[in-house]
Amino acid sequence: xxxxxxxxxxxxxxxxxxxxxxxxxxxxxxxxxxxxxxxxxxxxxxxxxxxxxxxxxxxxxxxxxxxxxxxxxxxxxxxxxxxxxxxxxxxxxxxxxxxxxxxxxxxxxxxxxxxxxxxxxxxxxxxxxxxxxxxxxxxxxxxxxxxxxxxxxxxxxxxxxxxxxxxxxxxxxxxxxxxxxxxxxxxxxxxxxxxxxxxxxxxxxxxxxxxxxxxxxxxxxxxxxxxxxxxxxxxxxxxxxxxxxxxxxxxxxxxxxxxxxxxxxxxxxxxxxxxxxxxxxxxxxxxxxxxxxxxxxxxxxxxxxxxxxxxxxxxxxxxxxxxxxx
Amino acid sequence: xxxxxxxxxxxxxxxxxxxxxxxxxxxxxxxxxxxxxxxxxxxxxxxxxxxxxxxxxxxxxxxxxxxxxxxxxxxxxxxxxxxxxxxxxxxxxxxxxxxxxxxxxxxxxxxxxxxxxxxxxxxxxxxxxxxxxxxxxxxxxxxxxxxxxxxxxxxxxxxxxxxxxxxxxxxxxxxxxxxxxxxxxxxxxxxxxxxxxxxxxxxxxxxxxxxxxxxxxxxxxxxxxxxxxxxxxxxxxxxxxxxxxxxxxxxxxxxxxxxxxxxxxxxxxxxxxxxxxxxxxxxxxxxxxxxxxxxxxxxxxxxxxxxxxxxxxxxxxxxxxxxxxxxxxxxxxxxxxxxxxxxxxxxxxxxxxxxxxxxxxxxxxxxxxxxxxxxxxxxxxxxxxxxxxxxxxxxxxxxxxxx
Numbered sequence: 001x002x003x004x005x006x007x008x009x010x011x012x013x014x015x016x017x018x019x020x021x022x023x024x025x026x027x028x029x030x031x032x033x034x035x036x037x038x039x040x041x042x043x044x045x046x047x048x049x050x051x052x053x054x055x056x057x058x059x060x061x062x063x064x065x066x067x068x069x070x071x072x073x074x075x076x077x078x079x080x081x082x083x084x085x086x087x088x089x090x091x092x093x094x095x096x097x098x099x100x101x102x103x104x105x106x107x108x109x110x111x112x113x114x115x116x117x118x119x120x121x122x123x124x125x126x127x128x129x130x131x132x133x134x135x136x137x138x139x140x141x142x143x144x145x146x147x148x149x150x151x152x153x154x155x156x157x158x159x160x161x162x163x164x165x166x167x168x169x170x171x172x173x174x175x176x177x178x179x180x181x182x183x184x185x186x187x188x189x190x191x192x193x194x195x196x197x198x199x200x201x202x203x204x205x206x207x208x209x210x211x212x213x214x215x216x217x218x219x220x221x222x223x224x225x226x227x228x229x230x231x232x233x234x235x236x237x238x239x240x241x242x243x244x245x246x247x248x249x250x251x252x253x254x255x256x257x258x259x260x261x262x263x264x265x266x267x268x269x270x271x272x273x274x275x276x277x278x279x280x281x282x283x284x285x286x287x288x289x290x291x292x293x294x295x296x297x298x299x300x301x302x303x304x305x306x307x308x309x310x311x312x313x314x315x316x317x318x319x320x321x322x323x324x325x326x
Numbered sequence: 327x328x329x330x331x332x333x334x335x336x337x338x339x340x341x342x343x344x345x346x347x348x349x350x351x352x353x354x355x356x357x358x359x360x361x362x363x364x365x366x367x368x369x370x371x372x373x374x375x376x377x378x379x380x381x382x383x384x385x386x387x388x389x390x391x392x393x394x395x396x397x398x399x400x401x402x403x404x405x406x407x408x409x410x411x412x413x414x415x416x417x418x419x420x421x422x423x424x425x426x427x428x429x430x431x432x433x434x435x436x437x438x439x440x441x442x443x444x445x446x447x448x449x450x451x452x453x454x455x456x457x458x459x460x461x462x463x464x465x466x467x468x469x470x471x472x473x474x475x476x477x478x479x480x481x482x483x484x485x486x487x488x489x490x491x492x493x494x495x496x497x498x499x500x501x502x503x504x505x506x507x508x509x510x511x512x513x514x515x516x517x518x519x520x521x522x523x524x525x526x527x528x529x530x531x532x533x534x535x536x537x538x539x540x541x542x543x544x545x546x547x548x549x550x551x552x553x554x555x556x557x558x559x560x561x562x563x564x565x566x567x568x569x570x571x572x573x574x575x576x577x578x579x580x581x582x583x584x585x586x587x588x589x590x591x592x593x594x595x596x597x598x599x600x601x602x603x604x605x606x607x608x609x610x611x612x613x614x615x616x617x618x619x620x621x622x623x624x625x626x627x628x629x630x631x632x633x634x635x636x637x638x639x640x641x642x643x644x645x646x647x648x649x650x651x652x653x654x655x656x657x658x659x660x661x662x663x664x665x666x667x668x669x670x671x672x673x674x675x676x677x678x679x680x681x682x683x684x685x686x687x688x689x690x691x692x693x694x695x696x697x698x699x700x701x702x703x704x705x706x707x708x709x710x711x712x713x714x715x716x717x718x719x720x721x722x723x724x725x726x727x728x729x
Contacts, residue, residue, distance in 0.1 A: 273666040
């Protein structure tokens with residue numbers, strides 16, 4: 001509804017790069033979902049199936065989670081988080097310490113696993129790898145395309161979202177390992193045919209097996225997303241940092257909760273911007289030194305690693321000091 | 327057009343014709359009237375709800391869930407009326423069908439993709455400005471600069487062949503007229519529609535597009551499977567429809583703004599890095615794309631009015647860009663202002679995908695011009711070009727003083 005709940009665009013002083021935990025719900029053994037909302041209750045940046053967000057947790061860890069909610073609900077995101085006892089603390093923090101009301105840093109959404117056009121889709125999900133697939137099956141349904149999903153897990157009680165998937169009837173094959181053994185990928189995929197795209201997400205051995213099973217299919221049939229525990233360059237700061245504006249010879253301190261864009265404007269240097277969500281690219285700024293903490297939806301991993309430009313409407317700094325060509 | 331009284335009690339009504347020649351000549355009085363009437367006004371002549379304030383226009387632009395585009399961003403409602411051409415896969419599409427074409431075009435026209443063009447376009451602009459000034463210090467800026475520069479660089483960037491480029495402007499002009507009602511402007515373009523559409527369709531084929539251009543990059547995306555081979559030519563068509571006239575009128579807008587605001591030109595001369603801000607300020611001030619429609623997907627409350635599902639909403643981008651609730655001294659063209667957040671390129675997931683291309687073209691021209699020209703002023707009567715969607719000039723006679 002307009003008029004009442006909408007937020008004003010481009011207002012200074014609002015940190016777009018955080019979300020508030022609205023709900024935390026156990027959905028299977030070792031799996032919780034988080035519902036995330038903008039602190040002001042406004043719209044969150046748009047996303048497409050396969051997209052993920054970076055969440056920066058209070059313990060300084062940044063973790064990537066696939067969005068598995070409803071993109072028609074502009075005011076909340078949903079992510080599913082598996083407790084990984086052998087992990088490095090991100091999932092344990094979410095399960096044991098993160099509570100409704102807490103605020104976490106947000107990056108993205110970005111999509112490295114987009115659903116490309118096809119005549120039909122075959123989805124294969126292992127365990128928590130179901131999360132990006134959930135919005136994909138919604139999309140395939142909307143487009144009235146033929147699709148099927150093979151969903152494996154250790155045991156039924158550890159497999160999340162079975163209730164939601166039940167609505168799709170026999171398009172979805174649920175195959176817990178303790179009941180059915182290893183997934184029969186070849187049987188599920190059937191004969192190679194053009195026009196079909198296979199999307200797989202899950203543990204590495206499953207994806208390797210899926211690559212083997214798709215060997216006889218046309219090139220570019222298979223799309224996978226691996227759960228890479230890629231450690232981000234530098235830990236994210238929760239303390240102020242300095243931004244040096246090289247051409248104007250000024251330096252500003254950016255406090256937590258203030259965007260770099262607003263801090264720069266406060267120093268009297270205007271940078272043209274538009275969406276203020278890290279999606280349109282208008283405020284692209286050249287980075288001369290320092291390590292940006294990229295929160296935008298535009299740069300891919302390689303471009304992020306290059307650290308030669310940033311979008312100051314949402315992106316921040318990992319280093320004590322950033323030098324910008326402004 | 328069956329109703330003559332407001333569909334909702336208390337809802338302001340206007341019988342103005344936003345597409346009539348009087349308004350197209352000077353839309354500002356109507357914009358002010360609609361803004362001041364309330365958050366939403368019913369336009370009785372077309373049975374549409376109009377938004378003219380920044381807050382409501384911005385909210386409708388970003389809310390693709392409640393304000394859809396797939397039923398047409400024109401007065402015509404594609405749910406009940408046949409479009410004049412196959413709908414755009416970008417402008418006239420909603421998620422999920424909108425996703426893949428948008429993703430591909432965003433990448434093809436992204437700021438990083440344009441870095442390779444920056445130096446070449448700067449050199450092209452200097453060459454053009456030198457040519458124009460060599461012929462004299464009085465010229466009509468519309469053909470000499472506003473049209474000449476985009477037509478010089480953009481078709482090459484797309485990868486078009488040398489023949490038929492003169493079709494681009496009339497084709498785009500008709501496409502933007504066609505978003506409005508079937509008035510005399512649409513009728514005037516009708517005789518050439520088949521011929522121009524045929525030519526544009528030819529240019530969208532893989533065989534017509536030179537290697538290394540935006541068009542070839544779109545086809546390469548189809549080869550990668552990011553688009554279907556059926557989608558690729560329509561995505562190229564979007565570039566050719568929306569990428570030329572809009573930029574031409576944007577450059578006219580900023581040149582007219584400077585010619586009538588000499589202090590601002592002096593400011594740009596003193597600090598040429600203001601060229602980017604100057605162009606966006608001109609986009610805010612003049613809004614080359616004046617209006618677009620949406621269609622409600624559900625009953626939507628706007629202010630105290632509930633607009634029913636399936637109704638056409640007319641968003642006055644130009645009125646929002648001069649809304650005093652959002653902008654201080656909105657009628658002033660002022661390089662000291664931060665025009666960020668204007669809705670001249672739209673906002674949200676349909677925001678102009680070519681905005682970085684347009685900015686780079688305009689920045690190239692302004693930078694070249696600022697280097698050579700100390701003063702710029704109007705040298706004769708100007709003439710508007712009427713279009714149902716675009717605010718444009720046919721003629722801008724200018725006199726310049728060389729630096």
